[in-house]
Every structure is written in structure tokens, then in C-alpha cells.
Amino acid sequence: MPSYILRRLLLLIPTVFFALSFLFFLFFVLPGDPAQLIAGGADRNPDPGVVARAAERYGLNDPVLVQFGNFWGRTLQWDLGESFINDRSVNDILGEKAPRSIRLAIWAVILEIIIGISVGLVSAIRRYSLSDKLATVGTAAAAAIPAFVLGFILQYAFAVYPERHNWPDWAQMKTSRLGPDAWTFFFIPAEDQWRYLILPAITLAAVSTALAARMMRGSMLEVMRADYMRTARSKGLSERAIVMRHGLRNALIPVITLIGIDFATVIGSAVLTETVFSWPGIGSQIADSIRSRDLPVILGLTLVVVITYSIVNLLVDLSYAWFDPRIRLGQGAEV
Amino acid sequence: MTIVDPHASAPAPGIPSGGEAGIADVATAPQPLRVDIVKRFLRNPLAVAGFSFLVFLVLVAVFADLIAPMGFAERTQPQVSREGPSSEHWFGTDITGRDVFSRVVYGSRVSLKIGILATTLALTIGVMFGSAAGYFGGWIDTFMMRITDVFLAIPYIILAISIATVFGRSENAVILVLGLTGWLPISRIVRASFLGLKQLEYVEAATALGFGKGRIMFRHILPNALQPIIVYGTVSIGSAILSEAALSFLGVGPRSPTPAWGLMVAEAGAGSLASAPHILFFPGLAIFLTVLAFVLVGDGLRDALDPKLK
Numbered sequence: 001m002p003s004y005i006l007r008r009l010l011l012l013i014p015t016v017f018f019a020l021s022f023l024f025f026l027f028f029v030l031p032g033d034p035a036q037l038i039a040g041g042a043d044r045n046p047d048p049g050v051v052a053r054a055a056e057r058y059g060l061n062d063p064v065l066v067q068f069g070n071f072w073g074r075t076l077q078w079d080l081g082e083s084f085i086n087d088r089s090v091n092d093i094l095g096e097k098a099p100r101s102i103r104l105a106i107w108a109v110i111l112e113i114i115i116g117i118s119v120g121l122v123s124a125i126r127r128y129s130l131s132d133k134l135a136t137v138g139t140a141a142a143a144a145i146p147a148f149v150l151g152f153i154l155q156y157a158f159a160v161y162p163e164r165h166n167w168p169d170w171a172q173m174k175t176s177r178l179g180p181d182a183w184t185f186f187f188i189p190a191e192d193q194w195r196y197l198i199l200p201a202i203t204l205a206a207v208s209t210a211l212a213a214r215m216m217r218g219s220m221l222e223v224m225r226a227d228y229m230r231t232a233r234s235k236g237l238s239e240r241a242i243v244m245r246h247g248l249r250n251a252l253i254p255v256i257t258l259i260g261i262d263f264a265t266v267i268g269s270a271v272l273t274e275t276v277f278s279w280p281g282i283g284s285q286i287a288d289s290i291r292s293r294d295l296p297v298i299l300g301l302t303l304v305v306v307i308t309y310s311i312v313n314l315l316v317d318l319s320y321a322w323f324d325p326r327i328r329l330g331q332g333a334e335v
Numbered sequence: 336m337t338i339v340d341p342h343a344s345a346p347a348p349g350i351p352s353g354g355e356a357g358i359a360d361v362a363t364a365p366q367p368l369r370v371d372i373v374k375r376f377l378r379n380p381l382a383v384a385g386f387s388f389l390v391f392l393v394l395v396a397v398f399a400d401l402i403a404p405m406g407f408a409e410r411t412q413p414q415v416s417r418e419g420p421s422s423e424h425w426f427g428t429d430i431t432g433r434d435v436f437s438r439v440v441y442g443s444r445v446s447l448k449i450g451i452l453a454t455t456l457a458l459t460i461g462v463m464f465g466s467a468a469g470y471f472g473g474w475i476d477t478f479m480m481r482i483t484d485v486f487l488a489i490p491y492i493i494l495a496i497s498i499a500t501v502f503g504r505s506e507n508a509v510i511l512v513l514g515l516t517g518w519l520p521i522s523r524i525v526r527a528s529f530l531g532l533k534q535l536e537y538v539e540a541a542t543a544l545g546f547g548k549g550r551i552m553f554r555h556i557l558p559n560a561l562q563p564i565i566v567y568g569t570v571s572i573g574s575a576i577l578s579e580a581a582l583s584f585l586g587v588g589p590r591s592p593t594p595a596w597g598l599m600v601a602e603a604g605a606g607s608l609a610s611a612p613h614i615l616f617f618p619g620l621a622i623f624l625t626v627l628a629f630v631l632v633g634d635g636l637r638d639a640l641d642p643k644l645k
Contacts, residue, residue, distance in 0.1 A: 149619035268492035
């Protein structure tokens with residue numbers, strides 16, 4: 001096991017190295033004239049003075065190899081660059097916005113786990129029942145609806161419509177922005193904050209919840225056929241004990257894995273969700289920077305996302321063994 | 336969609352039916368199996384509903400010129416903007432006074448074109464890459480899989496956004512972006528199938544007969560590895576349409592006045608929500624139904640091709 005962790009960590013280094021180098025290449029070498037892209041994009045014919053300034057500021061007149069060295073020098077010192085729009089450092093932006101994205105993501109994952117697992121479980125136990133059919137259609141629908149469309153629909157139904165029809169105050173959600181930014185214990189909303197939090201959290205959770213529910217259903221159906229389930233039944237255990245103690249625990253393994261792997265989907269939805277709700281986190285920052293072609297910020301934040309994503313994936317792999325002792329990582333034995 | 340693809344009739348990857356006359360001829364009895372697949376597919380009402388919707392959508396795309404009362408960039412004269420649905424403008428008009436119904440109808444062309452071409456590109460790269468890695472194995476396989484690891488370390492949407500930022504905005508750029516990001520999971524699937532199939536006796540027999548590597552890979556092994564590819568390919572068209580909508584929404588998709596559904600939602604924006612929700616509702620609904628249809632057909636195909644999985 002320790003040697004496996006070590007090997008995975010060692011593999012992580014070249015993977016992240018090449019992934020980040022690819023992004024550097026994509027942004028600063030491939031476009032032909034990156035200075036022009038930074039200064040506003042080739043489509044907009046930016047002022048030559050601005051282009052020259054961008055080229056100088058980012059050392060774009062240096063040979064590519066020197067630039068590449070500088071890029072890695074900066075990155076290894078965790079200096080993620082500066083915005084070309086307002087001179088803020090990406091580190092600053094990250095410090096301000098990352099906690100907000102993390103809070104939103106925590107709630108989305110909580111919703112995903114609770115709703116996804118229970119829907120999948122009920123679907124599997126009551127197979128072919130009406131609730132199973134509804135769940136099948138519902139999860140397919142939730143996976144097919146774009147986060148930005150769902151976000152707008154929720155805004156309309158729970159914020160715009162109630163406000164227009166003077167619903168009682170407690171029933172009105174807020175369409176957008178952060179709210180009072182008041183939190184107790186990092187992610188528990190304080191004051192009015194929950195009104196701002198709940199709709200984006202649901203939107204962010206939708207796709208992954210649907211996937212988790214589908215996975216849970218399949219996994220549980222598989223487990224129900226296993227021999228130890230028959231044994232448990234023949235011991236005369238109650239159906240509840242069979243499902244909860246023997247079934248659920250085993251069926252959860254692939255679902256937990258999915259929730260980890262699914263982190264990429266969450267990142268994708270976060271960009272859309274935060275944009276729709278003007279939630280000032282990393283996602284909406286990336287979207288804003290795309291719109292203003294703020295290349296250094298896009299690259300800086302992308303680096304952070306890639307590194308986080310790789311670490312999460314590693315942790316997911318390691319958690320296999322923790323959840324299922326039968327799995328011995330790194331010994332080539334598949335149980 | 337090639338539901339009745341003759342190659343897909345192999346009951347399971349383990350049993351060779353091969354596309355090659357003279358070798359596997361004895362083992363092939365595709366006709367009844369193929370009929371079985373169609374029957375199983377038709378027994379699934381959701382899949383049939385999805386498939387019917389897709390047929391409808393293709394017809395809409397083909398006959399868009401006849402169906403749409405106005406051009407997709409044409410403005411009402413005199414200009415009526417943000418008007419709700421009426422008998423004259425079924426889906427209302429948008430901010431600049433264009434007919435939303437016509438734009439949604441023309442949008443089906445954009446979505447289908449991007450979805451199908453991007454998936455074709457992804458399938459081509461993914462199948463070539465995955466079959467080479469799986470067939471040759473050894474250090475070639477390790478090297479190729481490390482390459483996919485590197486790209487998989489970058490979350491899909493981030494990779495797509497990055498490439499799209501650099502390539503500029505157009506329909507073709509979106510197809511390229513989605514094709515270049517979409518092949519990774521396909522290559523993994525194909526590789527896994529190839530690893531299992533290449534060890535079977537019929538492949539050995541083909542090798543002994545002196546067939547070339549390319550012929551063995553693509554005419555002997557690939558037909559037996561098609562099932563997961565077909566299912567994944569179907570769902571991918573839906574995902575590509577969803578991603579296209581997301582890229583358009585974020586401003587790295589096709590430019591206005593292209594009637595891309597995601598772009599229509601983005602152009603309407605939060606500002607229309609209170610005053611004219613129909614501008615975002617109809618294109619949003621179109622994306623939703625189309626993607627849902629592909630997901631349902633994909634599910635139906637999976638169950639029909641391999642009943643064990645259900």
C-alpha cells in the first residue's frame with residue numbers, strides 16, 4: 001500500500017507537469033501572436049500600443065524556451081500571474097473567491113450524496129415500480145438539462161415569480177449574487193445567506209445527483225444478486241437489515257468512486273452555475289475572464305483547477321481500499 | 336443512427352462472429368440476433384419516444400427553410416421585440432425583434448451538425464488511438480495511455496474553454512474543440528475491449544493466415560468491440576450538443592447571429608427573466624429535449640444490445 005501511494009504520487013508529477021506545459025503551449029505559443037490575444041483577441045484588432053505592452057509585460061519577445069522556463073519558475077513559486085485587466089494578482093483572486101466556490105461545492109456534494117443515494121436505493125429495491133420509473137425518467141431529465149437553463153428556471157420559479165406575487169417573505173429566494181456573505185463554521189450559512197445559497201446549490205448538484213442515482217441503482221441491483229445477500233436472507237434477517245447492513249454498504253463503493261471522479265462535472269457545472277447566479281467564485285471568474293480574454297487569469301485559475309482535480313482523483317483511488325478491504329491496490333490482484 | 340448495424344450482432348465480445356467471410360462464417364447468424372435487438376429496443380417505450388423525437392428533429396433540420404416563417408437573422412418590420420408568444424410569433428420575439436420560433440427551428444441544424452460532426456471526429460481519433468494501444472500493448476500502450484492521462488488531468492470543460500479561447504469563435508472551432516476533447520474516454524473503452532479480444536483464438540487464426548495488422552484490427556477485432564462504442568457514441572452526440580450549448584453560453588461558441596440554442600439563452604440572459612422569460616425558455620427546452628432524447632436512445636441501445644447489463 002505505501003509503495004502504491006508513492007508510485008501514484010510520482011506518476012502525478014509528470015502528469016501535472018505535461019498537462020500544465022500543454023496549457024502554457026496552448027496559450028502562449030500556439031496562437032501565433034499571444035500578445036494580441038492577451039490584449040483583446042485577434043477578432044477585436046486591439047491597439048498596437050496595448051499589444052506591445054502585453055508582449056513586454058509577459059516577456060513574449062523572449063525565445064519560447066526562456067518563456068517556458070520563466071513560466072515554470074513562477075508556477076513552482078506559486079506565483080500564478082496577474083490579471084491584464086485590473087493588475088490584481090491571481091493569488092489574490094484565488095484567496096478571495098476559492099472559499100465561496102468551495103462552500104457552494106460542499107452543499108452540492110451533500111445534496112448529491114443524500115438525494116442521489118436515496119433515489120438510487122429506492123429505485124433498486126422497488127425495481128419496475130412507479131417510483132423506479134419516475135426516478136429513471138427524472139434522472140435522465142436532470143442529466144440532460146443544461147445547468148444554465150435549470151438555473152434560470154429555478155430563479156424564475158422560486159425568486160422572480162414569488163416576488164411578483166407577493167409571497168410571504170420566507171418563501172422568496174434570491175435570484176443572484178452572494179448575499180450578506182455571512183457564515184458560521186465556514187460553510188453553514190448565517191443570517192439571510194441561505195436564500196442566496198439554496199438555488200445555486202441545487203443547480204450545481206443536479207447533473208451529478210442524477211449520475212449518482214443511476215450508478216447507485218445499478219450497483220445496488222448487482223449487489224442484491226450476490227451470494228452473501230442470499231445468506232443474509234436465509235439467516236432470517238429482516239429485509240431492512242439485509243438492505244441497509246449488507247446491501248447498501250457494498251453498493252456504495254462504486255458510487256463513492258463516481259462522486260470523486262465526477263469532480264470534473266462539478267467543475268464544469270460550477271462555471272455555468274456561478275455565472276447564472278452571479279455567485280462570485282472561481283467559476284464565474286473563469287467565465288468573466290474568458291469574456292474579457294484575460295489570458296493570465298484563465299491560465300492561472302486553470303492551473304489551480306488541474307492540480308486540485310489531480311489530487312482529488314488520487315484520493316478517490318486511495319479511498320477504494322479504505323471502503324473495500326478486499327481491494328488491494330498496486331498488487332495487480334483484482335478481486 | 337445505426338441501430339441495425341450488422342457488426343453489432345455479436346452476442347458478446349467473447350464470441351467471435353467476425354466480419355470476415357471464410358473464417359467466422361460458421362459462427363455467424365446475424366439475422367435473428369439483429370431482429371432481437373430491434374425487438375428489445377422497441378419494447379422500451381422511453382427509447383422509442385427518444386428515437387421518435389430525434390427523427391422529428393432531423394426532419395425539422397432538413398426542412399427548416401419550409402417550416403420557419405422567418406430567416407434566423409431576420410428582424411420583424413416594424414420591429415417588435417420581447418413580445419410574448421402569439422399566433423403570429425409562436426415562441427414570441429427576442430430582444431432585437433427576431434422570431435424565436437424560426438431561430439429555434441434553424442438552431443436544430445447547428446446543434447445536430449455540431450453534435451454529429453464532433454462525435455464523428457472524436458470516434459475516429461478515439462477508435463484509432465484506442466485500438467492501436469490495445470492491440471500493440473506493451474510500451475506503446477503504456478505510452479499512449481500516459482498521453483490520455485495528461486489530457487484527462489484537465490477537466491473537460493476547462494480544456495474545451497482553453498482551446499476555444501485560442502481558436503476563436505465559429506461553428507467549426509466548436510466541432511474541433513469537442514472532437515479533440517471527446518476522444519479520450521472513447522479510446523479508453525476501445526482499448527479495454529481490444530485487450531480482451533486480441534487474446535481469442537479467432538484473432539490467432541487470422542494472424543496465422545498471414546493477414547496484416549490493420550486488417551486484423553479493423554476487420555476482425557473492431558466489429559466485435561462495436562457495442563460499447565455505439566452506445567457511447569449515441570450518448571456523446573447528446574453530450575456534445577450540451578457542451579456546445581455551454582460553450583455558446585460562455586461566449587466561446589459560434590457568434591451571433593448563428594442560431595445556436597445556447598447562444599440564444601445567453602443573449603437573452605438574466606435580464607429577460609422577469610420581463611420576457613420565453614426568450615430563454617424555448618431554446619432551453621430545445622436543448623433539454625434533444626439531449627434527453629439522445630440519453631434515452633443510448634440507454635435503450637445499451638439494454639437492447641446487451642440484455643445482461645439491465
